[in-house]
Amino acid sequence: MTGTANDSEFRKQLDDLSLAQQRAVGARFVHSVKDLTDDARIDVAIKVAQDSEANNDEIHSAFKSARSAVLDCYTRCGADADWATQASYFVARAASDVVMPEKEISNNNPAWQAAMHSRMARTCAVIDTDTTEEQQETEQQHRILDHFLND
Amino acid sequence: MSEATLERGIKALKEQIDAPVASFFSSCVHCGMCAEACLFYTETGNPKYTPISKVEPMRRLWEQEFTLIGRIKKLLGLSKKITDEELSEWQELVYNSCSMCGRCTMVCPVGNDITYMIRKFREGMSAAGHAPEGLIGATTRAIQIGSPMGVKFPALKAQAGHVEKEVGFEIPFDKVGAEYMLLMSSMEIMNYPEYLGAVARIFHQAGKSWTISSEAFEATNSGIQIGTSDLARELVNRIVEAAEKLKVKTVISPECGHAYTAIRWEGPNLVGHPFSFRVRHILEVLDEFRKDGLLRTEGFEEDKMTFHDPCQLVRRGGVIEQPRNLLNMVAKNFVEMDDHGKMNWCCGAGGGVSANEDAHELKLTAFKRKKAQLDELHVDTLVTACANCRIQLEEGLEVNDMDIPVVGLTEMLAEHLVETDSKQG
Numbered sequence: 001m002t003g004t005a006n007d008s009e010f011r012k013q014l015d016d017l018s019l020a021q022q023r024a025v026g027a028r029f030v031h032s033v034k035d036l037t038d039d040a041r042i043d044v045a046i047k048v049a050q051d052s053e054a055n056n057d058e059i060h061s062a063f064k065s066a067r068s069a070v071l072d073c074y075t076r077c078g079a080d081a082d083w084a085t086q087a088s089y090f091v092a093r094a095a096s097d098v099v100m101p102e103k104e105i106s107n108n109n110p111a112w113q114a115a116m117h118s119r120m121a122r123t124c125a126v127i128d129t130d131t132t133e134e135q136q137e138t139e140q141q142h143r144i145l146d147h148f149l150n151d
Numbered sequence: 152m153s154e155a156t157l158e159r160g161i162k163a164l165k166e167q168i169d170a171p172v173a174s175f176f177s178s179c180v181h182c183g184m185c186a187e188a189c190l191f192y193t194e195t196g197n198p199k200y201t202p203i204s205k206v207e208p209m210r211r212l213w214e215q216e217f218t219l220i221g222r223i224k225k226l227l228g229l230s231k232k233i234t235d236e237e238l239s240e241w242q243e244l245v246y247n248s249c250s251m252c253g254r255c256t257m258v259c260p261v262g263n264d265i266t267y268m269i270r271k272f273r274e275g276m277s278a279a280g281h282a283p284e285g286l287i288g289a290t291t292r293a294i295q296i297g298s299p300m301g302v303k304f305p306a307l308k309a310q311a312g313h314v315e316k317e318v319g320f321e322i323p324f325d326k327v328g329a330e331y332m333l334l335m336s337s338m339e340i341m342n343y344p345e346y347l348g349a350v351a352r353i354f355h356q357a358g359k360s361w362t363i364s365s366e367a368f369e370a371t372n373s374g375i376q377i378g379t380s381d382l383a384r385e386l387v388n389r390i391v392e393a394a395e396k397l398k399v400k401t402v403i404s405p406e407c408g409h410a411y412t413a414i415r416w417e418g419p420n421l422v423g424h425p426f427s428f429r430v431r432h433i434l435e436v437l438d439e440f441r442k443d444g445l446l447r448t449e450g451f452e453e454d455k456m457t458f459h460d461p462c463q464l465v466r467r468g469g470v471i472e473q474p475r476n477l478l479n480m481v482a483k484n485f486v487e488m489d490d491h492g493k494m495n496w497c498c499g500a501g502g503g504v505s506a507n508e509d510a511h512e513l514k515l516t517a518f519k520r521k522k523a524q525l526d527e528l529h530v531d532t533l534v535t536a537c538a539n540c541r542i543q544l545e546e547g548l549e550v551n552d553m554d555i556p557v558v559g560l561t562e563m564l565a566e567h568l569v570e571t572d573s574k575q576g
Contacts, residue, residue, distance in 0.1 A: 007316050064554070071549050075341045077539045078289035078373060078506025081301040086341055104556055107566055116313055120344065123309045134309070 004142040014111045023049040025148045026098035026114035029141050033118045036125050037088040041065040045095035059099050066096035083124045090121035115141050157235045160279020167271035168213050175263040176213045185255035190520040191248040202255035202265045205244040208233050209272045238281045245276055246283050247510035251502030252462035273378025282377045285506040290373040299373045300337035304365050307340050314348040326362035332399040333363050334370035336407040338538035349565035356568050357445035367393035370405050372413035376503030384421040394428050401429045408463030408537045434536055438473035448567040451483040454531035460495035461537035481567040488524045496520045500543035518547035536560045
């Protein structure tokens with residue numbers, strides 16, 4: 001099988017997955033940016049999202065924890081932007097995406113949302129530098145999906 | 152604090168006592184109705200949070216300088232001088248415990264605009280060196296960097312890049328002749344970039360041309376919040392210059408309450424002339440699209456939901472019907488809070504309160520009023536149209552263990568757009 005070539009293809013492949021698969025591959029995207037946070041609640045979300053037998057209570061509990069993590073690291077209105085903390089914020093948002101209860105998901109694909117928030121996290125981490133890490137994260141996500149589909 | 156600084160502050164404060172302020176002081180009947188309208192008073196029960204008493208040093212100055220009895224008392228040494236210590240003590244009352252929501256103004260039986268008085272008092276406090284550190288920092292960054300949170304244009308471009316991948320088309324920057332110029336708040340750029348995606352999708356569907364200026368993308372005006380008109384004017388001027396350079400017809404204020412007041416209502420007065428363009432809040436623009444048949448949605452939210460009115464939109468701006476018109480397009484089970492629209496209760500974090508770290512506990516205490524309103528309704532979802540309200544609501548709900556998602560109205564509408572070929576990865 002040839003690798004995912006671009007985001008258009010990437011998104012379509014994510015849309016074709018079941019919700020459980022979207023959670024599972026989304027968790028891998030979050031894991032890929034986990035170096036940007038030391039919050040243990042993110043690990044819990046990743047674990048639950050990858051567990052195909054997780055029940056609704058476990059998903060809801062992991063979601064609440066991930067949402068708490070989001071609120072612990074958002075940037076206050078008027079506060080000086082700390083991009084490292086903001087990277088943690090987007091990691092937490094990505095983590096909450098993959099354990100979002102089904103009724104709150106609406107039209108969004110949790111894996112795609114997690115991919116976008118993970119990229120934003122990487123962007124925040126390198127925002128003041130001239131690097132290509134952000135593009136590397138996109139390519140890494142494409143590889144993660146390829147591996148997931150081939151597992 | 153030097154004597155010179157205190158003197159400058161008192162001089163600045165005296166200059167702020169204009170005819171409206173003087174008439175408000177002379178007509179106050181000390182009824183206390185403003186106390187019951189202020190969530191900082193109702194949720195703490197502390198009389199020091201009575202709105203009119205928050206401007207007490209300014210009242211004394213007015214009496215001593217501009218009334219016959221006050222002048223005589225001053226000559227006889229019977230009046231109490233305003234001291235640096237007193238102004239320092241008042242900082243909490245003027246900045247931390249007033250979100251400038253304007254609810255006190257609505258209930259005053261003699262029509263005193265207490266919010267206006269607080270705004271004036273902040274000018275004196277700022278000149279006297281008694282503005283809070285958080286707001287000083289935000290204002291300094293706004294002047295030096297262009298954003299109170301230090302968000303530079305490359306950061307916006309980076310976020311826009313992600314949004315472009317999400318929506319499948321380019322975010323237009325610096326397009327001369329576009330009909331609309333979109334302003335953003337740093338809160339949206341940093342915490343809610345999905346707002347930009349929602350706007351992009353709606354404008355794409357409506358077929359309207361729009362742009363963002365690389366030179367003036369920031370909507371928030373911390374000069375207004377801290378109470379320094381010179382700086383507020385400088386920030387408004389940047390937007391005016393960018394809008395004129397790009398020859399746009401309408402400048403759009405984002406989902407941010409005070410930014411709307413700053414640019415639309417205070418803006419022309421600050422720069423001293425009418426704008427050559429219209430200023431509208433994003434919800435006003437979307438409601439215009441609705442009326443013109445340019446906003447096409449499909450499907451309905453089944454959840455029971457309510458709308459938190461941002462104070463600056465409803466009380467200072469009259470944007471009351473527009474969000475309800477828009478909600479009716481996508482929500483089947485929309486309910487109102489008891490006090491809504493122009494009498495809505497503030498979230499507790501506006502007017503610069505959220506920028507002051509030492510106001511954190513108090514603003515969450517003030518949130519209890521909103522909690523009580525939500526407890527009555529048992530809603531599944533809370534919708535709002537201000538990024539600052541949104542984060543305060545999310546935090547307040549979390550602290551109170553209330554499991555209610557908070558969503559932005561613009562994003563909710565975008566989720567219901569009739570699908571076009573635009574949504575490609």
